[in-house]
Amino acid sequence: MKNTKNIYLLVPLVLIIFIVSLFNINIISEQKNFTAVNTVEVEDVKLPIIMYHSVSKGRKSKYNVPPSLLESDFKYFLNLGFTPVFMHQVVDFVSFGIPLPKKPIVVTFDDAHSSVFFNAFALLKKYNIKAVINIIGKCTDGDDVSKFDAIKSHISFPQLRQMVSSGLVEVGNHSFDLHSDFGKRYGIKKLKCESEQQYKNMLKKDVDKLQQRVQDNLGIKPLVFAYPYGKYSDLAKSVLIESGLKAALLSTHQINVLNKETDLFELKRFNRPNGVSSKQFYDAIESLTNQSNSMNNVLKYRWWR
Numbered sequence: 104m105k106n107t108k109n110i111y112l113l114v115p116l117v118l119i120i121f122i123v124s125l126f127n128i129n130i131i132s133e134q135k136n137f138t139a140v141n142t143v144e145v146e147d148v149k150l151p152i153i154m155y156h157s158v159s160k161g162r163k164s165k166y167n168v169p170p171s172l173l174e175s176d177f178k179y180f181l182n183l184g185f186t187p188v189f190m191h192q193v194v195d196f197v198s199f200g201i202p203l204p205k206k207p208i209v210v211t212f213d214d215a216h217s218s219v220f221f222n223a224f225a226l227l228k229k230y231n232i233k234a235v236i237n238i239i240g241k242c243t244d245g246d247d248v249s250k251f252d253a254i255k256s257h258i259s260f261p262q263l264r265q266m267v268s269s270g271l272v273e274v275g276n277h278s279f280d281l282h283s284d285f286g287k288r289y290g291i292k293k294l295k296c297e298s299e300q301q302y303k304n305m306l307k308k309d310v311d312k313l314q315q316r317v318q319d320n321l322g323i324k325p326l327v328f329a330y331p332y333g334k335y336s337d338l339a340k341s342v343l344i345e346s347g348l349k350a351a352l353l354s355t356h357q358i359n360v361l362n363k364e365t366d367l368f369e370l371k372r373f374n375r376p377n378g379v380s381s382k383q384f385y386d387a388i389e390s391l392t393n394q395s396n397s398m399n400n401v402l403k404y405r406w407w408r
């Protein structure tokens with residue numbers, strides 16, 4: 104009888120000890136998780152950004168690829184395991200550590216030639232490729248939807264609306280009217296006769312004009328700016344930030360190394376020229392992605408000189 108009494112006393116005691124210990128383990132593991140989240144170091148991510156221009160059969164230029172070559176590029180880099188991402192995902196990774204998929208790549212089309220709407224859009228959908236189209240405001244504003252001239256015409260806002268609503272296209276700002284190399288100014292470069300303030304006012308007015316046009320027509324504001332002709336100015340970054348932009352693209356042939364220190368306003372890109380097979384081009388991109396210094400090694404590929 105005495106033994107039974109002891110058991111009656113022991114059972115609640117053991118239960119209390121068990122519950123208290125569970126509670127403690129929970130607190131400790133929560134503390135551990137909290138520490139892990141706060142001290143975790145995000146690893147560097149290598150990011151190639153590719154720059155296409157027009158996509159048409161006839162034109163022989165290093166700024167045009169035929170649709171068959173574009174399709175072969177898509178198949179080839181998907182096969183290598185690259186995953187196309189938007190620029191806003193790149194910004195989120197650098198700014199907030201939000202993970203990117205394995206082997207990310209950014210596909211961009213500069214100048215928004217209408218050939219991209221007519222010849223590349225179907226391929227983006229067929230292979231589920233995310234792409235960034237950097238538009239020149241003056242051209243996009245002025246073009247007729249029905250006109251199709253791969254060289255002279257540009258994607259219109261109604262066409263862009265279709266592309267954006269597919270979920271596969273992000274729109275970038277390529278200036279409203281600074282895409283010129285034959286006037287006094289080369290791209291966005293500052294003129295010698297201009298004061299810093301005059302220069303900043305000029306750039307802000309131009310960039311804001313296109314930001315507003317895109318907002319009015321597509322209901323969104325671009326996050327990325329593509330420097331026309333890759334021309335960069337030290338004064339530009341603060342203006343772009345003021346206009347709500349989060350990143351900007353150069354035309355320097357180099358792989359980007361992304362971490363929280365990366366300057367998102369100096370991202371490098373590779374032009375994709377015609378006359379080079381998908382295998383040659385994307386094997387080179389993959390090999391440079393795996394090297395520590397892609398800047399020196401890029402020189403061995405003569406098509407990028």
Ligand SMILES: [Zn+2]
Binds near residue numbers: 213214277282331332
């Ligand atoms: Zn351009």
